Amino acid sequence: MHPRLAADLARLPDLLRTVGLSANDLLGRLHEQPVVPPLHLPGPGPLPEEGAGLAEALTEFTREWAPLLSASAGPRYLGFVTGGVTPAALAGDWLTAAADQNPTSALDGAGPELERRTVGWLRELFGLGAAHEGAFVSGATMSNTVGLAIAREWLGERRGVTVAEEGTAALGRVRVLSGSPHSSIGKGLSLLGLGRASLVQVPVLPCREAVDPEALERALAGADGPAIVVANAGTVNTVDFDDLRAIAALRERHEFWLHVDAAFGAFAALSPDHADLVTGLDAADSICVDLHKWLNVPYDSAVQFTRHRRLQTRVFQNAAAYLGPLGETPDPVHLTPENSRRLRALAAWFTLRAYGRDGHREIVQRNTACAHALGRAVEAIPGLRLLAPVRLNVVCFTLAEDPTAERLADLAADLKDDAFLTPTTYAGVPALRAAFSNWRTTEADVHRLTEALRNALGRPAPAP
Numbered sequence: 001m002h003p004r005l006a007a008d009l010a011r012l013p014d015l016l017r018t019v020g021l022s023a024n025d026l027l028g029r030l031h032e033q034p035v036v037p038p039l040h041l042p043g044p045g046p047l048p049e050e051g052a053g054l055a056e057a058l059t060e061f062t063r064e065w066a067p068l069l070s071a072s073a074g075p076r077y078l079g080f081v082t083g084g085v086t087p088a089a090l091a092g093d094w095l096t097a098a099a100d101q102n103p104t105s106a107l108d109g110a111g112p113e114l115e116r117r118t119v120g121w122l123r124e125l126f127g128l129g130a131a132h133e134g135a136f137v138s139g140a141t142m143s144n145t146v147g148l149a150i151a152r153e154w155l156g157e158r159r160g161v162t163v164a165e166e167g168t169a170a171l172g173r174v175r176v177l178s179g180s181p182h183s184s185i186g187k188g189l190s191l192l193g194l195g196r197a198s199l200v201q202v203p204v205l206p207c208r209e210a211v212d213p214e215a216l217e218r219a220l221a222g223a224d225g226p227a228i229v230v231a232n233a234g235t236v237n238t239v240d241f242d243d244l245r246a247i248a249a250l251r252e253r254h255e256f257w258l259h260v261d262a263a264f265g266a267f268a269a270l271s272p273d274h275a276d277l278v279t280g281l282d283a284a285d286s287i288c289v290d291l292h293k294w295l296n297v298p299y300d301s302a303v304q305f306t307r308h309r310r311l312q313t314r315v316f317q318n319a320a321a322y323l324g325p326l327g328e329t330p331d332p333v334h335l336t337p338e339n340s341r342r343l344r345a346l347a348a349w350f351t352l353r354a355y356g357r358d359g360h361r362e363i364v365q366r367n368t369a370c371a372h373a374l375g376r377a378v379e380a381i382p383g384l385r386l387l388a389p390v391r392l393n394v395v396c397f398t399l400a401e402d403p404t405a406e407r408l409a410d411l412a413a414d415l416k417d418d419a420f421l422t423p424t425t426y427a428g429v430p431a432l433r434a435a436f437s438n439w440r441t442t443e444a445d446v447h448r449l450t451e452a453l454r455n456a457l458g459r460p461a462p463a464p
Ligand SMILES: *Cc1c(COP(=O)(O)O)cnc(C)c1O
Pocket: 081, 138, 139, 140, 141, 142, 144, 182, 184, 234, 235, 236, 261, 262, 263, 264, 290, 302
């Protein structure tokens, strides 16, 4: 064994304790460091010929790189929809790396069963019935893509084509209908050979991002033959929800595959005040839910659910002499694009075991209360204008006067010691969004952001 490896192995317990303390320092600074740090990149060094050992690598990382990382795990990182890492999820992730399992097949351990049971817990968490089976993937983009891949196979069956065998070209033209699809839907369609142009944007309700069910019915009537519908449960700009029950009811008159992108909106099911936003979710043929967002497990993790395992395994089966047969409960290798993968389920298992539905409900309710508090504050600040009602956990707002993209970028830059917000355009108006999904965020953080907003708006404009 190389002497550096042997030395680290001999000191492993001490080294792991030091790494633990160093992680604790990193977490401790989340409250105080600027949310977006100034970037002073270290000069590039050559590939080390002689290693320095773990302790020295840790010292260098802590000195040179750690201060340059954003506080994205912290309570005032409100960009995109992000989420942090609960203590139990962090422990689960560390142990995932320590155990270094490849839960591809059940030949050598209980990894696949742990994944299956965790998927079962998640299905209950979101109020889905037993007909939905699922698997872990890296994120909502991959979850959407897997759902669309199964939809493509289903569509093939309707047209007498086995896409998994004959390829997408045999399928002919496909229409994918959606009101306010997430950008990842286009990417998935491109990847699947259906093409971005297969996405048809259906009109939304007035002043909403939710699809107009009547317009959707017209689009279905105009699509010759079965189509794919992507319903949205939680849009990123304004967290709007399609009426899932009304959409599912259209199946009485039209044949279509219903995929629901509920990347973070599915968590509405945890809050009694908001659960009605996702009634009807169970009726979907496939569902996407991100876990590295509102479940507060570390990147990267998401789950995909479907009622159509037969079609799923037709797409993703990976027949090899050394892997188990498909059987009644197919191994994870036959369900998603990855073959080898980490035991992603463990971080989710840990956080669900440690805090339960109740603990995770509390996070959703507190985040939602924070969004409402910020929404009220925005309405009370004369220079700002709320662009949409706060429905769940996102506040979408703009400047009351002259809301150009440049002025909003300046405002976001003024805030970045205190909070990180991301820009968007909603209904043609440049805007900022603050998305609450971190388990550590409290009303004190909302107060700090509100003060920062007041200060930034009170500041005189810089001389031209
Ligand atoms: C975040 C998000 C995605 C993409 O998720 P990734 O985890 O970044 O792949 C898709 N749809 C919605 C609605 C999202 O919020």
